Structure formats: C-alpha cells, structure tokens
Amino acid sequence: MLSKREVFDGVPEEYLSHKERYENAIRNSVVAFSLVRKMQEEGKTSINNYRDVVGGLLGSSVLRDGSPLGLHYIMFMPAILNQANEEQQEKWLPRAWNCSIIGSYAQTELGHGTFIRGLETTATYDAATKQFVLHSPTLTAYKWWPGGLGQTANYCIVVAQLYTKGQCHGIHSFIIQVRDEETHMPLPGIKIGEIGAKLGLNAVNNGFLGFDNYRIPRTNMLMKHAQVLEDGTYVKSRHSKLNYGAMVFVRVVIVFDMVNYLSKAVTIATRFSAVRRQCQLKAGETECQILDYVTQQHKLFVSIAAAHAFRITANKLWLTFNEVNEQLVEGNLQRLPELHALACCLKAVTTADTAACVERCRLACGGHGYMMSSSLPLTYGLVTAACTYEGENTVLLLQTARFLVKTYQQLDSKALTPTVAYLKTAAAERFCVGWSNTTEGIIRGFQVVAMRVIIMSTFNEEVQEMSRTVSPQLKEVLHQLVDLYCTYWALEKLSDLLLYTPISQKEVESLRLRYEETLTNLRPNAVGLVDAFDLRDEMLQSTLGSYDGRVYERLMEEAMKSPLNAEPMLQSTLGSYDGRVYERLMEEAMKSPLNAEPVNYTFHKYLKPFMQGKL
Ligand SMILES: CCCCCCCCCCCCCCCCCCC/C=C/C(=O)SCCNC(=O)CCNC(=O)[C@H](O)C(C)(C)COP(=O)(O)OP(=O)(O)OC[C@H]1O[C@@H](n2cnc3c(N)ncnc32)[C@H](O)[C@@H]1OP(=O)(O)O
Numbered sequence: 001m002l003s004k005r006e007v008f009d010g011v012p013e014e015y016l017s018h019k020e021r022y023e024n025a026i027r028n029s030v031v032a033f034s035l036v037r038k039m040q041e042e043g044k045t046s047i048n049n050y051r052d053v054v055g056g057l058l059g060s061s062v063l064r065d066g067s068p069l070g071l072h073y074i075m076f077m078p079a080i081l082n083q084a085n086e087e088q089q090e091k092w093l094p095r096a097w098n099c100s101i102i103g104s105y106a107q108t109e110l111g112h113g114t115f116i117r118g119l120e121t122t123a124t125y126d127a128a129t130k131q132f133v134l135h136s137p138t139l140t141a142y143k144w145w146p147g148g149l150g151q152t153a154n155y156c157i158v159v160a161q162l163y164t165k166g167q168c169h170g171i172h173s174f175i176i177q178v179r180d181e182e183t184h185m186p187l188p189g190i191k192i193g194e195i196g197a198k199l200g201l202n203a204v205n206n207g208f209l210g211f212d213n214y215r216i217p218r219t220n221m222l223m224k225h226a227q228v229l230e231d232g233t234y235v236k237s238r239h240s241k242l243n244y245g246a247m248v249f250v251r252v253v254i255v256f257d258m259v260n261y262l263s264k265a266v267t268i269a270t271r272f273s274a275v276r277r278q279c280q281l282k283a284g285e286t287e288c289q290i291l292d293y294v295t296q297q298h299k300l301f302v303s304i305a306a307a308h309a310f311r312i313t314a315n316k317l318w319l320t321f322n323e324v325n326e327q328l329v330e331g332n333l334q335r336l337p338e339l340h341a342l343a344c345c346l347k348a349v350t351t352a353d354t355a356a357c358v359e360r361c362r363l364a365c366g367g368h369g370y371m372m373s374s375s376l377p378l379t380y381g382l383v384t385a386a387c388t389y390e391g392e393n394t395v396l397l398l399q400t401a402r403f404l405v406k407t408y409q410q411l412d413s414k415a416l417t418p419t420v421a422y423l424k425t426a427a428a429e430r431f432c433v434g435w436s437n438t439t440e441g442i443i444r445g446f447q448v449v450a451m452r453v454i455i456m457s458t459f460n461e462e463v464q465e466m467s468r469t470v471s472p473q474l475k476e477v478l479h480q481l482v483d484l485y486c487t488y489w490a491l492e493k494l495s496d497l498l499l500y501t502p503i504s505q506k507e508v509e510s511l512r513l514r515y516e517e518t519l520t521n522l523r524p525n526a527v528g529l530v531d532a533f534d535l536r537d538e539m540l541q542s543t544l545g546s547y548d549g550r551v552y553e554r555l556m557e558e559a560m561k562s563p564l565n566a567e568p569m570l571q572s573t574l575g576s577y578d579g580r581v582y583e584r585l586m587e588e589a590m591k592s593p594l595n596a597e598p599v600n601y602t603f604h605k606y607l608k609p610f611m612q613g614k615l
C-alpha cells in the first residue's frame, strides 16, 4: 500500500505540479481501488460495504483530494444498475465491476446544470442503421464537469435529448465509449479533455466532452424504463422521473460523506483546542486551554452534535431509500416524490451546515488552521463543492418546498407518507399551546414553525431510536448533544419561534442559560467525543489534530518540507525573470499540461495494467 501521504520525489502533494498531481492521483487510485475490486472477486460485495469502502477511500489520506476513478463507482455503475435493462446489465456490469472499463457520468453541460430539461446534446435515432447519432450543436452543449473524463475514463453515461421519428421525447441516458480500449485515444467524432484547476477536488480530473455526429448502436440507450424499438417507435417510462434515479442515489450517499468530513474537521479543531494554550483567565495564572473559553465551545460543540445527528439521519435516509426502491421494483411509485424531496432536503442541509461548520473549525484554530498541513482548508474545499454538485442547494431546497406545499394542500384528502406525517398533528391549533425548554418542546416548536412555513424537521425519530439502544452513561452524554443541538438551533432560529410560537422573553432567557449549561456539561467529554469518531492520524492528515498532541513539532516538520525552504530562490511563473507574468498565466490557462498530449503517459504506466487486472 502506498505511504500515508504519497510524495513525488520527496515533495509533499501540495507542492506538485498539475501534471504530477494527476500521476499521483492515478497511482494512488489504482492501488486503492484494487482493494475494492478484490472485494468483488471474493464475493464480499454489498451496496452497503461498497458505500462505506468507497466513501472511506475518497477523502482518505491516500485519495485526500478525490480520485479520477470516483465517478466510476459513485455514478457510472449505479446508473447502469438503475437504468439499464437486464440484458444491458449482463453486458456492461461485469466489465465495470472488474474495472476493465472505466466510466464517468456526463449530464451537466457548459450551458446547463440545474435545468436538465434544457440540456442541448441530442441523440437522434436513425432507423436505417439502427443507431443513435450523438451531437453537440453548440459550444454550450459540450458536457462539462464529468469526473474522470479528462484523461481517465474510456466509457461514459451521457444524458441527451432523445429524438425519434422527428419528435423529441426529453432527456434519456446512453452508455457511450469515448476512448479506444487499447490505445486510450479519443474515438473519431469525440472531442475530450480536462477543464483545468479548481478550488478543490483537483485529483478528480473533471473533463469536457463534445460530439460531432457520433454514432452508437440503438442498444446503447439505457432501456430499463423507456425504450426505442428498431423501427424508431418510442415506448415511454411508467414515470418520467425514473430516469433521475442516479441523482437520488448520490444525494443519499453525500449525506454519509458529510458525516466523514465533519467528524474529521471537528476532531482536528477540538484536539488542537485542548493542546493550544492562549491568554490567562486571571492575571498571574498559567495560560488556559482555548477549549475552556465558552466562545470556543460555542464554535465547536454544535459540530460534534451535528456529526452524530447527520450520521443517524444518513442511516435513516439510507433505509428509506432502500424501502422506496424495493417498492419501485414492484411498480409502486407512491413514495418516489417523498424520497426525492427528502434526498434533496438532506443533501442541501447537511452539505451547507458541514461547509459552515468546517469553516468555523478552521477559524477556531487561528493561523494554524489556515495551514494546508492542518488539513482544514483541503476539507473545506471538498465539502463546499458538495453544495453545488449533484444539484445546487438552492434548487434542491425549492424541490423540497414544492413537495411540502403539495403535501399541505392535500392534507385532508391524502394519506401522509411517514416523513411528513407530523404535519397532520402540527396542523391542529391545539398542538402548540405552550412552550417548554425541553428537547421535545423545541422540536414541537420547529414542527409548528415547519407547519407554518412548510419547513421539514426530521429530528424527533432519531431521539426515540437512540433512547432504546445505549447505556445510561452514554445516553446522558448523547442527550446532552441532543439538548445542545436543539437549544443551539432554537437560539439561531429565534425569530421564527418568536413569530410562530408563544415562547416568552423569560423562556428565551432561560433557554440561553440552558445552552451555556449544556456547553459546560459537555466540556469534560469534548475530546473523548471526538476520539470516539475513532479517526486515525493517517485519516486526519493534520498537524493540528494528531492523537499525540505534538502540534508544534509537526507544524515545523511540515514547514521544512517546502521546496522554498530547500533552496534560497525558486523560479515560478509569477516571478519569472523576463516579467512576462500575464502571458504565462494565459498560456497555462488555455493549455492545461494534461491536455498537451492526447493520451497521458499514466494510462500505459498505471491505468491499463489496472484495467487488465495486472496490478
Ligand atoms: C454499484 C456500486 C455502488 C458503489 C457505491 C459507492 C458509493 C460511494 C459513496 C462515496 C461517498 C459519496 C461521495 C459523493 C461524491 C459525489 C460526486 C458527485 C459528482 C457530481 C455529479 C453531478 O453533479 S451529476 C449532475 C447533477 N445534476 C443535478 O442534480 C441537476 C439538478 N436539477 C434537477 O435535479 C432537476 O432539473 C430539478 C429537480 C431541479 C427540476 O427538474 P424538472 O424541471 O424536470 O422538474 P420540475 O421541477 O418541473 O418537477 C417535475 C416533477 O418531477 C419531480 N422530480 C424532479 N426531479 C426528480 C427526481 N430526481 N426524482 C423524482 N422526482 C423528481 C418533481 O418533484 C416534480 O414532481 P411534481 O409531482 O410534479 O411536483
């Protein structure tokens, strides 16, 4: 297995060039995902352990900034499982499982990401040859963003507007070969490359893809839900949105991903806060741990509570996802809208809250939190991307709002699905006659707020579940976390509570006191609570958050690895002797080094042996 933080000629990852980073990413990925393939070969596979193994690998120390192979597992294979018919699954899945083909998922275009009914790529059926003709009519029709597509994947799920017999039937999915399996050269009619450097996830090799009247067999349309017969007849799906299944799956697994990243960030910040001593509470005393400041506790403890809340919620969402998909297989589509709304809401809320909490963890660590070696900036770059990909958060919350408004409008005429059943109770005026500063009282308050402004609250089920399964000692601490999470958000959303519930000023004051008591009660267990995430130093990859607390020694060790400390002067594009700074930046932007050659040398060195099972 590669070392915990693979280096390139002795230079840590942060100091690698764009091209060297790509080679590093490919080398680490083929070794890491050989593990996943071995699980498949040994029959140790299930969607659950794949979710945990692939999720654990992505963002781990080996693939700390993502992987060019991530989309192969996260979207390419799930799309085949979700949208290909049995015959197509028999043809494509075995090759995808053993990685003899590497796939991506191309839906977003330069001109459209959210409004997928507006996508421009066309797939026009030619009955004479029994083929679809894929075409990008404009530059804005180019696929833009698909992970791994730049230089790595040789197949791709492509979402395009389907035309047959002169009529458009909307967007459908197709499996398309984009590179030669032997030479890895782009196939004729395919324009492909990588989109360049990003805020984060720079190991993912996001690419662009354009078609010039590119022909594929009719049977490359994924036909589990809708079909095109040989004569061009279109057979529509039972439900127009069944084709959107891959997006729902990824939104569900993103919630698990946020748990991983939030646990990492708050572990780093809390442990550092126990080591860091700064300022005196009383003159003459020794400097105190910054973890003793209530302001520091206010910054961090709600993130510990949130990590547990999101984990419980993710597990609950995964159960719902599997329940609804079993019903879909039996033809029962009744809960699909609820699943879509739930996945939209929880993906948006957990990614937005995690991004805010990770940034707050960084800010809580002062200057050392700004160091790349702390791992907090990298973690922020990873989680903030999740607010955009797989559906921009604003748009997804609007989808949830749309579902809740429709549910409210049918309150008396339709049986409510499980996650919105509380709306019936909350609708009754008598529901919130008073206010109590208890966990149940706060949740009831939010349900009334939700009722009144149709915002979903999902916390109450997890509290009941938790009280059945933990020891009295652990139950007390977990209830402190629940209390903290509820009182924190009650104070954060006080304006809503004041508007829609009878909470009094006196009760607000006692709520504030209760919040501070909870912070104090949690302080002794703070480090133990993050230790309980059981994240090894190799996973944290942080000078600030290591288990042994040797913060300063590690900061210095890392600083000495910078090439700038290795030699007095270092040439760089910005400091080049000839002063042609702007010309050089423009040359770099227009010609990413990875695009300089049609096939990156890492294909023959790492990827091909991996795909042939020789690694
Ligand atoms: C087999 C191996 C398995 C291995 C498993 C490995 C797992 C490893 C886990 C690792 C950790 C996870 C790491 C996560 C990394 C993720 C990387 C992702 C990379 C990014 C990929 C992408 O971004 S792909 C592109 C994503 N794009 C989007 O999401 C686009 C967003 N836009 C939309 O979804 C839609 O356009 C819309 C919803 C915004 C609007 O759609 P539309 O205009 O068509 O609909 P309407 O608004 O008019 O609504 C009509 C109607 O349809 C319903 N509906 C809409 N969408 C859906 C849906 N998806 N499902 C069901 N129903 C839907 C909507 O509710 C309306 O219903 P009404 O009844 O009419 O109200």
Ligand SMILES: Cc1cc2nc3c(=O)[nH]c(=O)nc-3n(C[C@H](O)[C@H](O)[C@H](O)COP(=O)(O)OP(=O)(O)OC[C@H]3O[C@@H](n4cnc5c(N)ncnc54)[C@H](O)[C@@H]3O)c2cc1C
Pocket (backbone or CB within 6 Å): 071, 105, 106, 107, 108, 111, 112, 113, 114, 115, 144, 145, 146, 147, 201, 206, 385, 388, 389, 390, 391, 392, 394, 395, 398
């Ligand atoms: C790191 C990363 C990886 C990605 N990987 C992939 C991939 O592998 N495959 C793939 O297909 N795509 C991928 N994407 C693309 C991603 O799915 C899109 O970026 C996302 O769907 C948003 O679309 P957009 O970027 O076109 O923004 P737009 O849809 O143009 O939205 C821009 C802004 O407009 C506003 N807006 C848009 N629509 C509405 C509305 N209806 N109501 C209110 N406000 C609105 C929002 O503020 C939004 O932020 C990736 C993106 C990122 C950042």
